[in-house]
Amino acid sequence: MLEQIEQRKTKKTEAADELNAMREELIDLANAAKASKLPVIITIDGWSAAGKGSQIAKLIKYMDPRFYDVESIRTPSAEEKRMPWLHRYWRRLPKQGEFLILDGSWYHDTVKPLVYGDIDKDTYKERLDDINVLERQLTDDGYLLIKLFLHITCDEQKKRIERLAANPYTAWRVDEQDFADNKIYDKFFKRYDKTLTRTNTEYAPWHIIPSNDKTTAQFEIMRIVTNAVKGAVTAKAAGTKYAETPEFTPCDVKPEKFRLVKTKKLADTDMDKSLTDKEYGEKLNKYQDRLFELQNICYQRKIPVVICYEGWDAGGKGGNIKRVAAALDPRGYEVKPIAAPEPSELARHYLWRFWNRLEKDGHFTIFDRTWYGRVMVEVLEHLTPETRTEMAYQEINEFEKMLTEWGAVVIKFWINIDKDEQLRRFTERQNTPSKQWKITDEDWRNREKWDEYEKAVDKMIELTSTDFAPWTVIEGNDKKYARVKALKTICRALEERIR
Amino acid sequence: MLEQIEQRKTKKTEAADELNAMREELIDLANAAKASKLPVIITIDGWSAAGKGSQIAKLIKYMDPRFYDVESIRTPSAEEKRMPWLHRYWRRLPKQGEFLILDGSWYHDTVKPLVYGDIDKDTYKERLDDINVLERQLTDDGYLLIKLFLHITCDEQKKRIERLAANPYTAWRVDEQDFADNKIYDKFFKRYDKTLTRTNTEYAPWHIIPSNDKTTAQFEIMRIVTNAVKGAVTAKAAGTKYAETPEFTPCDVKPEKFRLVKTKKLADTDMDKSLTDKEYGEKLNKYQDRLFELQNICYQRKIPVVICYEGWDAGGKGGNIKRVAAALDPRGYEVKPIAAPEPSELARHYLWRFWNRLEKDGHFTIFDRTWYGRVMVEVLEHLTPETRTEMAYQEINEFEKMLTEWGAVVIKFWINIDKDEQLRRFTERQNTPSKQWKITDEDWRNREKWDEYEKAVDKMIELTSTDFAPWTVIEGNDKKYARVKALKTICRALEERIR
Numbered sequence: 002m003l004e005q006i007e008q009r010k011t012k013k014t015e016a017a018d019e020l021n022a023m024r025e026e027l028i029d030l031a032n033a034a035k036a037s038k039l040p041v042i043i044t045i046d047g048w049s050a051a052g053k054g055s056q057i058a059k060l061i062k063y064m065d066p067r068f069y070d071v072e073s074i075r076t077p078s079a080e081e082k083r084m085p086w087l088h089r090y091w092r093r094l095p096k097q098g099e100f101l102i103l104d105g106s107w108y109h110d111t112v113k114p115l116v117y118g119d120i121d122k123d124t125y126k127e128r129l130d131d132i133n134v135l136e137r138q139l140t141d142d143g144y145l146l147i148k149l150f151l152h153i154t155c156d157e158q159k160k161r162i163e164r165l166a167a168n169p170y171t172a173w174r175v176d177e178q179d180f181a182d183n184k185i186y187d188k189f190f191k192r193y194d195k196t197l198t199r200t201n202t203e204y205a206p207w208h209i210i211p212s213n214d215k216t217t218a219q220f221e222i223m224r225i226v227t228n229a230v231k232g233a234v235t236a237k238a239a240g241t242k243y244a245e246t247p248e249f250t251p252c253d254v255k256p257e258k259f260r261l262v263k264t265k266k267l268a269d270t271d272m273d274k275s276l277t278d279k280e281y282g283e284k285l286n287k288y289q290d291r292l293f294e295l296q297n298i299c300y301q302r303k304i305p306v307v308i309c310y311e312g313w314d315a316g317g318k319g320g321n322i323k324r325v326a327a328a329l330d331p332r333g334y335e336v337k338p339i340a341a342p343e344p345s346e347l348a349r350h351y352l353w354r355f356w357n358r359l360e361k362d363g364h365f366t367i368f369d370r371t372w373y374g375r376v377m378v379e380v381l382e383h384l385t386p387e388t389r390t391e392m393a394y395q396e397i398n399e400f401e402k403m404l405t406e407w408g409a410v411v412i413k414f415w416i417n418i419d420k421d422e423q424l425r426r427f428t429e430r431q432n433t434p435s436k437q438w439k440i441t442d443e444d445w446r447n448r449e450k451w452d453e454y455e456k457a458v459d460k461m462i463e464l465t466s467t468d469f470a471p472w473t474v475i476e477g478n479d480k481k482y483a484r485v486k487a488l489k490t491i492c493r494a495l496e497e498r499i500r
Numbered sequence: 501m502l503e504q505i506e507q508r509k510t511k512k513t514e515a516a517d518e519l520n521a522m523r524e525e526l527i528d529l530a531n532a533a534k535a536s537k538l539p540v541i542i543t544i545d546g547w548s549a550a551g552k553g554s555q556i557a558k559l560i561k562y563m564d565p566r567f568y569d570v571e572s573i574r575t576p577s578a579e580e581k582r583m584p585w586l587h588r589y590w591r592r593l594p595k596q597g598e599f600l601i602l603d604g605s606w607y608h609d610t611v612k613p614l615v616y617g618d619i620d621k622d623t624y625k626e627r628l629d630d631i632n633v634l635e636r637q638l639t640d641d642g643y644l645l646i647k648l649f650l651h652i653t654c655d656e657q658k659k660r661i662e663r664l665a666a667n668p669y670t671a672w673r674v675d676e677q678d679f680a681d682n683k684i685y686d687k688f689f690k691r692y693d694k695t696l697t698r699t700n701t702e703y704a705p706w707h708i709i710p711s712n713d714k715t716t717a718q719f720e721i722m723r724i725v726t727n728a729v730k731g732a733v734t735a736k737a738a739g740t741k742y743a744e745t746p747e748f749t750p751c752d753v754k755p756e757k758f759r760l761v762k763t764k765k766l767a768d769t770d771m772d773k774s775l776t777d778k779e780y781g782e783k784l785n786k787y788q789d790r791l792f793e794l795q796n797i798c799y800q801r802k803i804p805v806v807i808c809y810e811g812w813d814a815g816g817k818g819g820n821i822k823r824v825a826a827a828l829d830p831r832g833y834e835v836k837p838i839a840a841p842e843p844s845e846l847a848r849h850y851l852w853r854f855w856n857r858l859e860k861d862g863h864f865t866i867f868d869r870t871w872y873g874r875v876m877v878e879v880l881e882h883l884t885p886e887t888r889t890e891m892a893y894q895e896i897n898e899f900e901k902m903l904t905e906w907g908a909v910v911i912k913f914w915i916n917i918d919k920d921e922q923l924r925r926f927t928e929r930q931n932t933p934s935k936q937w938k939i940t941d942e943d944w945r946n947r948e949k950w951d952e953y954e955k956a957v958d959k960m961i962e963l964t965s966t967d968f969a970p971w972t973v974i975e976g977n978d979k980k981y982a983r984v985k986a987l988k989t990i991c992r993a994l995e996e997r998i999r
Contacts, residue, residue, distance in 0.1 A: 029934065032934070035937075036937060054830075054831060057830050057831070058829065058830055063822075063826070065818060065822060066821055066822055066825035066835040067818065067821065067835050067837045067868055070834055071830035071831055071834075072831075073831040078577075078578060078579055079577060079578065102830070104830075104831055170796075173800070319566065322565055323564060323565055327561050327562070330557065331553075331556050331557055331560055331570035331603075332556070332570055332571075332572040332603055334565075335570075336565040338566045343842045343843055343844055344842055367565070435528070435531070438531070438534075438535060
């Protein structure tokens with residue numbers, strides 16, 4: 002793609018009027034984006050010394066600074082390195098109606114680290130795949146994503162680095178590495194080109210900005226951004242989906258087809274499994290001790306562990322989690338209870354709040370309810386349009402795959418009880434003063450929709466039981482049996498991982 | 501204080517029944533704390549190898565892990581070092597109804613770094629003062645704070661370190677430093693003792709746990725925690741304030757009296773100040789250019805800059821901020837618009853969300869509305885009891901002092917317009933379709949309370965114009981004048997700081 006770009010000159014005086022007009026328009030468009038709750042992400046990548054910083058300054062100069070955030074992406078910090086590599090981008094996701102402008106984006110973590118030898122080719126390729134997934138997930142969720150690559154020639158880059166180095170006020174901005182990089186411009190060229198080609202998709206096409214001439218770059222960026230925001234605002238008002246017209250033939254990226262393991266319907270669960278008190282005491286001790294040992298190993302090897310609890314109301318999730326937690330060194334895990342999302346969470350991609358709740362590697366994150374609310378309560382209560390919830394199975398599989406790529410063991414439990422057992426427990430809660438806080442009207446309402454829920458759960462388990470993050474249905478009528486099975490399942494999964 | 505502690509032995513068998521009873525009680529108490537929205541912080545400090553980790557594990561073993569969070573405090577990371585030193589603790593504040601258990605707390609950043617030479621004596625003393633402020637602010641806000649110091653003797657410490665080092669499974673937990681520290685046990689003893697004495701206050705007294713014998717320690721911790729939680733839950737139900745009875749004579753810490761600069765009433769503001777277009781153009785350019793230079797210096801010297809905007813509705817805050825932001829490198833600042841708090845924010849100390857929004861050093865944080873909502877809207881709309889809002893002036897001065905200790909330049913603007921000018925702008929907004937989103941019914945309602953607001957603002961400015969963070973009232977009837985004055989004030993303050 003890069004070889005098709007022709008550098009050209011634009012006279013400042015000639016462009017001035019049109020630039021001013023676009024700037025005025027952009028102010029109105031930013032207000033319109035705010036009003037129509039359109040979230041916008043502009044990624045600005047390109048060659049060193051291509052002028053990313055000053056172009057961003059020009060782009061936003063007249064925008065209301067309350068509605069945008071500019072973030073500079075540098076080498077990941079020690080803390081960021083302990084999280085999935087895309088975590089630091091997810092964390093920064095803008096709210097609906099706001100602009101996020103990334104000075105160096107997720108592309109920062111591809112070409113440079115590869116050329117410098119910080120990541121190998123497989124990781125590089127995996128990251129390009131991850132990027133395509135990320136960008137599809139964001140655009141499917143209504144984010145407007147504008148990707149800009151600032152392109153300069155080898156000579157121009159050399160000239161700029163030398164100029165920066167010669168000026169005492171800017172000398173600190175360049176170092177040996179910049180000169181060394183310029184010497185292998187061709188190598189970078191090939192690599193950038195490949196990266197651009199492989200991530201130029203229908204849903205997130207690239208704009209390559211000829212940037213030898215600053216006015217040309219400024220003009221092009223302004224033109225592209227105003228056009229895209231206008232298009233997206235208009236489309237949103239019309240209830241349609243906006244897509245930019247790619248400047249280059251997009252590559253054909255199909256969502257990954259995940260291998261699913263065979264699962265059973267909930268109705269086929271054997272609900273009679275149970276343990277005697279004696280069996281329970283022995284096995285509980287045994288697996289808790291083993292889990293403690295395994296946690297220690299995970300801690301030392303920096304293996305992240307993500308445990309997900311879902312299940313019927315009154316299924317016994319709380320007590321089950323308690324037995325798992327009791328086995329663990331408390332400094333090494335956190336339990337995250339998931340309730341209805343807050344306004345700031347509703348204003349972002351639904352996976353945002355889960356990305357945000359992950360603990361660093363070596364630690365356990367235990368979710369008490371999870372992202373699967375997307376395909377249960379959000380479907381049954383019609384909180385989210387079906388077109389979006391139908392995409393969630395794929396999105397969730399992709400999310401969990403990224404967790405496993407990060408090195409995580411992902412364990413998912415559905416705690417199953419039958420309808421009679423639930424009624425028994427509801428009634429007991431209702432009649433026990435110290436337990437009444439545990440039961441709400443909503444629980445009774447949900448119970449009325451048992452059959453619908455069961456269908457949704459069957460579908461969820463069928464479509465998200467990947468080989469890297471399979472569901473375990475836990476027979477929960479007997480709490481003792483359920484607790485031991487959860488502990489045992491976790492131990493098995495960790496043993497498998499550390500082998 | 502430490503020399504008063506007698507180590508003693510408790511027989512496991514004798515303590516077992518009582519321990520079990522307390523454990524059961526603690527489960528109920530945690531539920532009661534949840535129900536009555538009591539936030540609890542338990543800090544666990546003490547000697548190396550005193551058994552903090554295993555005591556925490558014993559304490560929480562039967563508690564519901566969804567209601568507590570255990571955090572291990574280690575040496576601050578590179579990112580944490582770029583924030584105020586208490587930032588990493590504020591960030592972790594628990595919600596109402598939840599327990600935060602700190603394995604090493606803010607005390608971690610006092611004795612050890614002093615003995616190791618990482619901080620000097622003045623910093624150490626300043627930190628003790630900061631701690632007393634923090635603990636008062638938290639307890640005044642209804643947090644139950646339980647401070648535990650695990651005390652072991654020199655011989656016992658030596659024995660434990662040797663034992664850990666000899667066991668291949670635990671050897672990684674000790675290093676040369678631990679042995680070296682044990683050799684200067686006496687030095688640590690004196691320093692710990694001083695620290696405990698200086699932070700043993702009426703509102704946050706210390707509990708020193710004789711920990712040579714683990715059962716004794718376990719028993720004492722359980723006893724203290726259950727008593728305190730019971731006391732606090734009971735007091736909260738009765739609408740009174742709980743205070744533990746100090747075991748040691750508390751030191752008398754008075755809130756710092758801040759030197760206030762003399763201020764004028766809003767009514768005495770000269771509202772006729774204005775600039776011609778020509779003056780405006782020249783001065784705007786001049787101060788914007790200067791601000792850009794100053795930002796560069798702040799960035800290189802890692803000076804944090806915190807700019808606060810308050811003012812009448814339609815006072816022109818947005819446009820003013822825009823002119824400041826336009827001068828800055830967008831990678832070096834963030835504008836934080838402050839709206840009504842979200843549920844997770846309401847469930848914590850009101851300053852929490854502001855601590856959380858600070859940018860790291862070298863960067864500008866620009867608040868569009870601030871923590872001063874506490875003494876304006878929260879007073880006038882009766883959102884918060886007067887006893888609490890009356891404390892806010894002191895709390896806010898303390899907060900801003902911590903920011904300046906961190907190295908920040910704190911600049912606070914009140915954009916003042918008169919009542920006629922506001923009416924003119926409201927009407928214009930109402931009549932201009934593209935500006936209608938800016939005006940709401942709430943604005944009109946607030947306008948009706950103009951006189952009450954004016955009184956509150958006068959009081960606020962009078963009581964929070966400290967010499968380190970004074971207010972600047974900006975004459976805002978003429979927007980041009982207001983913008984230039986803001987820019988000029990910022991430049992002056994930064995020049996003062998970098999001299």
